[in-house]
Amino acid sequence: MKHEIIYAIVQFRPYLETEEFANVGVVLCAPKAGYFDYIIEQKRFKRLTEFFMELPRELPKNATQYIANELDRVKEFSFCTNQESLKRLFLETTKHREGIIRYSDVRAGIVSEEPAVKLKKLFEHHVNHSFVSKISPNDRLEAATRQILEQHNLAHIYKHCDITDTDGLVKASVPFTHQQDGLFFRIIRPLSLEFETPSAIVDVGDKWVNRFKRLFDFNVLKPDAVVMPLAFPASKDRVIVNAVNTVFGDIERAGIKPIDATDTETLVNLASV
Known part of the structure; x- marks a missing residue:
């Protein structure tokens, strides 16, 4: 059984x-x-x-x-x-x-x-x-985001959700989603870009941008509902900076709102839907 x-x-x-x-x-x-x-x-x-x-x-x-x-x-x-x-x-x-x-x-x-x-x-x-x-950098970033939401009395309206299309072709595990009557009003997907190589930075960016774009195409989510707090690598090496800028631009072109994960004020304003 x-x-x-x-x-x-x-x-x-x-x-x-x-x-x-x-x-x-x-x-x-x-x-x-x-x-x-x-x-x-x-x-x-x-x-x-x-x-x-x-x-x-x-x-x-x-x-x-x-x-x-x-x-x-x-x-x-x-x-x-x-x-x-x-x-x-x-x-x-x-x-x-x-x-x-x-x-x-x-x-x-x-x-x-x-x-x-x-x-x-x-x-x-x-x-x-x-x-x-x-603990992965992304786990650490999610914990920091959760702490900010808790400090501003917002954590109770955000729940973890595995978002999929009706055919199950794409799945996005999102730690912070705000829903009402089955509709997603705000999606917060923290994303760490703290990698040592430019290819790793671009790979993780492509993964999440393409995943969300598919959900947009299936009308599961609206682009303006999605916020991505980003944690940036400490390195100022030219190729690392270029990789980060590439991902940042890809996120913006997809209609998603990227923000610096350390910008607490902006995160709280966007989370207060």
């Missing part, structure tokens, strides 16, 4: 100002099967304390125990919910938060095995076989 699942990785990130984090658990939900459960590492912390050497030795244990207790309460409540309520409960529980413990973006899939079996496999893959990972 096949099961539709959604899951998120539990991450331990003690230093907000650095890019290091460690996967410490997995939370999985199969709404149609009425399944909600998690696995979090609560015993083996030697790798964590050796990598994050300046941390108090009890911090990883205390942090994961706190989240485990929270998930236990959610799990108890999940037995009393229907399919749609269980999905909403999972999404609310695993929404992005700032702190020592955070959740990855929610991922989805269809599996032929039982959800509990898949949960164990995901834990083995993401936790036991993957220790410390880097």
Whole structure:
């Protein structure tokens, strides 16, 4: 029997100002099967304390125990919910938060095995076989954008959305979308151009410009609804600057509004639709 699942990785990130984090658990939900459960590492912390050497030795244990207790309460409540309520409960529980413990973006899939079996496999893959990972520049930019929206009381109107056309030919995963009655009033897609080579800068720009242009062609989105806060590379090398200017121009020609990600005032004004 096949099961539709959604899951998120539990991450331990003690230093907000650095890019290091460690996967410490997995939370999985199969709404149609009425399944909600998690696995979090609560015993083996030697790798964590050796990598994050300046941390108090009890911090990883205390942090994961706190989240485990929270998930236990959610799990108890999940037995009393229907399919749609269980999905909403999972999404609310695993929404992005700032702190020592955070959740990855929610991922989805269809599996032929039982959800509990898949949960164990995901834990083995993401936790036991993957220790410390880097937060990508784009993840860091999204977190900074989310913080600005929260500081200006705008975060509650923006939700993550995977935007597709009716035939499923194109899909854009957008962290900040404002919708009313099924219409997209504002789309905010932060994009980091912080790469070391001009080809990488142009490639990521082409990827997102072409993705949005297809959605415009399918009348899924209107160009003037889309804002792209951009993070620029520190290098002032001529070829890097030319690549950035090329991407900036391509974005403008597509009808999208590019802005400097550090321009908080402009971002807040555009987000306040």
